[in-house]
Amino acid sequence: MNKSGEVKALYMSNNPETRKPDELTNGRTEIARMGEVDQFSVEELDRLKIISGSMQNSKILNIFRELRTQLLKTNKKNNFVCMVTSITHGGGASYVAGNLAAVFALDKAKTSMLIDANLYAPSMEKLIIGGAKSGITDYLSDPSLDIKDIVYATGIPRLRVIPIGDNGEGAAEYFSSDKMLYFINEIRTRYTDRYVFIDAPPVTESSEARILAEIADLVIVVVPHGRATREQIEAAIQIVGKEKISGLVYNN
């Protein structure tokens, strides 16, 4: 509780909304300071299945680094909003999204934002030390809430999380609202070195994922081992649209 309060206070003090314009140019020092908050240990990260720079299984780390390189290669100019979805429930989209955000955050010149939009199996709150009060659904339904109220720091440096929140009903309508567009745009343009990742529900089994795919710049489809047929994969690619598909990630 104490730890959470400190993080919140720190974030509040660094809230861009309250800062002067000259401070915006000085973002890098700010990012460096962000890493100084309380961090997860390697063991904790292992248990959370989140990679870290000093983890023992460097194979997994390298695979996510490779994935990062490939995503950056296709979008050289600036930052992007990347949606990660799966073919079926429990396909590992949250795992991929979390680790993708973590691997981008490993780079000290970048920050990453992870939005939990997986209404059916939200899982990102565990990254937030001390828990979260409200999330994206609350923000979209409650005009009194500000963006800064739903962005939480995590035990991982340079990684921010927006949890799902408590107001899951009618989420599809909220996601297709103007406020959602404004929200995404705001997050993306605030910092040019911030990379946004959306953990979406399975694309073939929910309408929310289709709406989110339209908002996102890139889409990664996670193919779980032994749970998707070729026809299902082809259908998912068709739903998302070939121009937005960045590629498939095969998850053993």
Added chain:
Amino acid sequence: MNFSILIQYLDVIFREMWQRKFWCLLGFTVVSFTILTVGMFWSSKFEASATIFADNQNILKPLLSNQAAQSKVQNQAKVVREMMHTPRILKKVVERVYGMDSFESADALGQKINRLRSKVKVKGLGSSYIKVSYSGKTSEDAYHVINGVVDVFIKLSADEQRSESREAFLFIDNQVKQYKDQLVLAEEKLKDFRAFNFDGGERNVDASISRLRTQIEDLKISLDEDRSTVGVLKKQLGSESEYTSNKFTSDVYGERLAVLEAQKNTLLMTYTQDYPDVVSLTYQIADIKQDIKSAVENKAALKNKPMTRSTDENSILNPLYQELRSRLSQVQTDIKAKEKRLVAFKSLKNEEYERRKRIAERGAEESELTRDYNVTKRIYEDMLERKERARLSMTLNIEGQGVTYRIQEPALPPLNPVGLRFLHFVMIGPFVGLFAVIGLIVLFVLLDQRIRIPSLLAGVGAETLVVIPHVKTPFTKRVVRGDMVICFFLGCMIMVAYVCLAYASKIGLI
């Protein structure tokens, strides 16, 4: 399929098995215990066999060469199989092994015979050895049946062979008798024919005919000569005067008569009165006597009329004239005689021609009879030889020296059962269980449409960015280790139960 794909498939199969580990264990248990149960109820088989030697190359063969015809059998094993499978032999075997009255109905007996037929196996080992085997439920049954089959077969085959060669001998003997009768008949015919043939040979007739021809030619020439002589003599006689004087004439006649008489007497010493020459002479004598008589009358007339003849009584017969007359008469006589002879020769020649015709006719008949006789004789001799061979074969078979079957290796009571035994079932049970489970998983992986190998994503419409391996966290590792321990213990328990059950069944507890 290259090696790396194979490895990936193996990995996938192992992973699927691990995911369904308890189902796999259950499947393994069900299959292996099922096989164990089948093994418990599996009845074992005992097989007994005997080797028969088909003896067709016995010690007598070289001694006899081709004299005795021995039965030739090409495929011994086939013959033996056909014989052993006949109901006649099998029925005797059943009666001998199980007793005459052990079957209630003919149906039961028939079924037993059919079962025996399907179970008695005959196999050729090389050209002369034949293995006969039978598998039964107990050692004693197998032993008794195989002994019965072999003994009955050998006895029956020997009996059959004996009766066969005896029948062959009797048949040939009968044939020989028939041919002998025919031969005797042909011989009789030939004898009769020869007895009534007097005409002699063709050559004799030819010689006789040619001789007759020559004689006839000669005779004809001689006749021509004589006739021309007669013409010449008559001409000469015309130019000569009859008498030099009358007295002379009668004297000449007298002399002539004496000569002719003498000649006739000479001939009569050799020939009878009717010999042509004698007849001719008789005529001539009569003629001369007539001449003398007329000459005497002429003389008397001349005495009465001396004026008519200038010549006087002293005139005598002209000798040359007489000579010519004599010769003319002689030649005329010869002609007559020769003409008679010619006729006789001609008739003889005709007779010879007739004879020759007869000889030709009889020759055809004779050659037919001879041919008949020769053919019959040849066949008879051949048959006689065959009969002797058949007698020899019969004797051989009666003595037991012909083609016979001997027991080369007698049957022994089998000690161990053949085929699958309980121990085999016990041993293969776990393996079959394991392979059944693996097989099912392999089938599932091959048939299931869901993708389990990343390389199969090629061409799906989007490229594969990365492949994330299975992450093992300390927690999952602990879970896996726990599962492994449980599986190991379960497996051990299953195997212990399996072995205990097998052992209990072996020692007869179950």
